[in-house]
Amino acid sequence: VDEPDTAVIWDSDMQASKDPPYCPDEKDMHDSDDEIPASSEQPNPNRIHEAKFLVFESNLRELLDRCLVCGSPHCEVELSFVGTMVRAQLTCPESHVRVWRSQPVLCRKPMGNISVCSAILFTGSSPTKVLRLFSLMGIQCLQKSQYFKFQSCYLLPAVTEVWLFEQAALLDRLRGTKLCLAGDGRADTPGHCADFGTYTLLETTTGQVIHTELVKSTEVSSSNRMETEGMERCLNYLRAQDMQVDSLVTDRHSEGKASMRRNHPEIKHQFDVWHVAKGIKKKIVAVARTKQHSVLLKWMKTIVRHLHWCARTSNGDGKLVMAKWTSLIRHIIDVHQHVDPLHPSCEHGDVPDRLWLEEGTETFKKLEAILMGSHLLRDIPLLSPNQQTFSLESFHAVLIHFAPKSSKFQYDGMLARTYIAALHFNHNADRAILQDEDGMPKFFQQCSKAEKRWTLVPAKEKVTFDYVRKLTDALLECVIRWPTYAIASEAAYRVSHDTLSSKCGVKPPMEDAVAMHRSRFST
Numbered sequence: 001v002d003e004p005d006t007a008v009i010w011d012s013d014m015q016a017s018k019d020p021p022y023c024p025d026e027k028d029m030h031d032s033d034d035e036i037p038a039s040s041e042q043p044n045p046n047r048i049h050e051a052k053f054l055v056f057e058s059n060l061r062e063l064l065d066r067c068l069v070c071g072s073p074h075c076e077v078e079l080s081f082v083g084t085m086v087r088a089q090l091t092c093p094e095s096h097v098r099v100w101r102s103q104p105v106l107c108r109k110p111m112g113n114i115s116v117c118s119a120i121l122f123t124g125s126s127p128t129k130v131l132r133l134f135s136l137m138g139i140q141c142l143q144k145s146q147y148f149k150f151q152s153c154y155l156l157p158a159v160t161e162v163w164l165f166e167q168a169a170l171l172d173r174l175r176g177t178k179l180c181l182a183g184d185g186r187a188d189t190p191g192h193c194a195d196f197g198t199y200t201l202l203e204t205t206t207g208q209v210i211h212t213e214l215v216k217s218t219e220v221s222s223s224n225r226m227e228t229e230g231m232e233r234c235l236n237y238l239r240a241q242d243m244q245v246d247s248l249v250t251d252r253h254s255e256g257k258a259s260m261r262r263n264h265p266e267i268k269h270q271f272d273v274w275h276v277a278k279g280i281k282k283k284i285v286a287v288a289r290t291k292q293h294s295v296l297l298k299w300m301k302t303i304v305r306h307l308h309w310c311a312r313t314s315n316g317d318g319k320l321v322m323a324k325w326t327s328l329i330r331h332i333i334d335v336h337q338h339v340d341p342l343h344p345s346c347e348h349g350d351v352p353d354r355l356w357l358e359e360g361t362e363t364f365k366k367l368e369a370i371l372m373g374s375h376l377l378r379d380i381p382l383l384s385p386n387q388q389t390f391s392l393e394s395f396h397a398v399l400i401h402f403a404p405k406s407s408k409f410q411y412d413g414m415l416a417r418t419y420i421a422a423l424h425f426n427h428n429a430d431r432a433i434l435q436d437e438d439g440m441p442k443f444f445q446q447c448s449k450a451e452k453r454w455t456l457v458p459a460k461e462k463v464t465f466d467y468v469r470k471l472t473d474a475l476l477e478c479v480i481r482w483p484t485y486a487i488a489s490e491a492a493y494r495v496s497h498d499t500l501s502s503k504c505g506v507k508p509p510m511e512d513a514v515a516m517h518r519s520r521f522s523t
Contacts, residue, residue, distance in 0.1 A: 067092035085110035124402035153488035178246035185227030199230025318381025
């Protein structure tokens, strides 16, 4: 079924995960290659960058009506199509025959077909939607099977080649320095039934992604294990590349903490303050739902600011972070002298009257259980003073564009879209803040739904897409290097992965499945 009646859009590599990957048979590949006869003309790959135009059929026939040999009008025009390319055979009343093509051809492949396929993937678009757009407009285009075949044989190898080249150049620039990394995972769908998990490492001094790993749920015992597995693969890859990792900032994922202690004790493992604050806020909001404890909502911003202050002002001294944090439980009862000599008193000066809590009350005990919980106190000394993971949240926003969570992808397609997202993010990582005529930084205002107020956001230079030219050039090189689909299919490296349906056993015959089917509702 082309468009299943579900909330999820099946697209692209967007065939359902239960289906096997598209593998064109030998006949299919040779038939497609032979649609355009081989030519002795030297191909010019740069013609792919020429401007293109929409032409109506009536205007095209009007243009081709007159014979170029004898000038006779009323030529018989026979049109045929190869994807987006139009082939016109013209026969004039004087029997002169001429063949005209609407596009240049590279290795028997119309460049318009190459351009459409590459633009779909390089922009993170949905093949199903783009091809449906062409269909609704009445524009001649490829079939989905043709797109998938071209993607598998040429697009995916080209994207991988460019990413590996750019990554190698980035690692060469960083080699010999101690890396301060931020790491975070992202599932391809909401909830606990994800097919893929993407784990990304970002170098915090450059703000660029240096490595990303894609883990399939069939490779681990459960979907929750994908993040830890991805982190291990990333760190092992950097170790194999002889890179020195000094510190890694992550969230407080329990399996990740255990893995770092067990397998990477030489790396300083720290926790992102925003993630810790998010967990504390969630618990406070849950307690403050009752009217008896609603006063805690008025303390929430103070608690979060204090957490950030503890991490920022302690220079990585875990004992000092702990001393400052534990002083909070005395501050909220209006006691500002503390027993720990590392932080003997609050540093805020005079404080106006506010809703101080009373020690021993039920509300105080609820808050104390949250702020002084044993699991939290174990992690407080490991708060990162400088490096955080907020840039990875920006990368995940970019990845959402190229690989939406509402769409299903196969492994190769998901990996390629992740690589393109990383290329886009790295290419625009160092955008400068715009300045006004007086040399002052420019800002614009943005409404914050969480804070319910307007916030200032720096105005940066426009996003650029120069990296797409590298992807296009690599794609054309692949087309020239592998002139037929058969050659490309044999040359392209493929990693075999178990499908999700492999855990369900052998598929029963349709007759047996229908006979065993039961519904909760009468039909």
